Amino acid sequence: TQIRGRGNSTWGAPKKPYRLKLVTSASLLGIPADRDFTLLANYWDLTLLRNALAFELGARMSAIEWTPRCRSVELILNGSPQGAYQLCDHVEVSSARVRATSAGWFLEVVNLPRVEPS
Numbered sequence: 001t002q003i004r005g006r007g008n009s010t011w012g013a014p015k016k017p018y019r020l021k022l023v024t025s026a027s028l029l030g031i032p033a034d035r036d037f038t039l040l041a042n043y044w045d046l047t048l049l050r051n052a053l054a055f056e057l058g059a060r061m062s063a064i065e066w067t068p069r070c071r072s073v074e075l076i077l078n079g080s081p082q083g084a085y086q087l088c089d090h091v092e093v094s095s096a097r098v099r100a101t102s103a104g105w106f107l108e109v110v111n112l113p114r115v116e117p118s
Contacts, residue, residue, distance in 0.1 A: 003077075006038060013043040015083060019090060028087060029071040036090035038068075039075060041083075048072070048084055055088070066098050 002021040010017050018039040025033040042048050051070070058067035070088040074081070091098060 010041060010043065013041065015041040015043040017041040029073070031069045031071065031087070031089060034089070036092060038088045038090050039073075040070070040086040040088055042086060048086075051086060 001023065003018050004021075005011055005016055006019040007017045020037040020039065022035045022037075025035050027033040028037060031037070040051060042051055045051065052072065055067050055070050058064045059069070068089040068091060070086045073085050073087045075083065075085045
């Protein structure tokens with residue numbers, strides 16, 4: 001498994017968000033099998049509920065074609081507890097995630113410089 005930092009504004013927070021890339025596709029905690037997942041830190045949400053609630057409402061609304069599936073997890077990285085995170089689908093165009101259609105747009109901004117922690 002590869003793990004790397006993710007996020008632009010969130011990377012500057014003391015609690016870091018991460019992206020996971022598995023060697024082979026696997027289902028994690030009931031999320032359908034894939035190689036790419038994210039760990040959302042939710043540092044500025046003291047309730048740890050805002051993203052979870054937004055994703056749950058999105059999944060239940062028939063007008064929204066796809067919403068990331070997430071599970072609450074406790075992250076331990078190299079033996080050191082990191083706190084509560086959300087393990088989620090990584091947002092990407094694929095048959096199991098965001099389907100590419102001519103009816104809408106999917107915009108992704110990549111290779112932005114990361115904020116260096118001080």
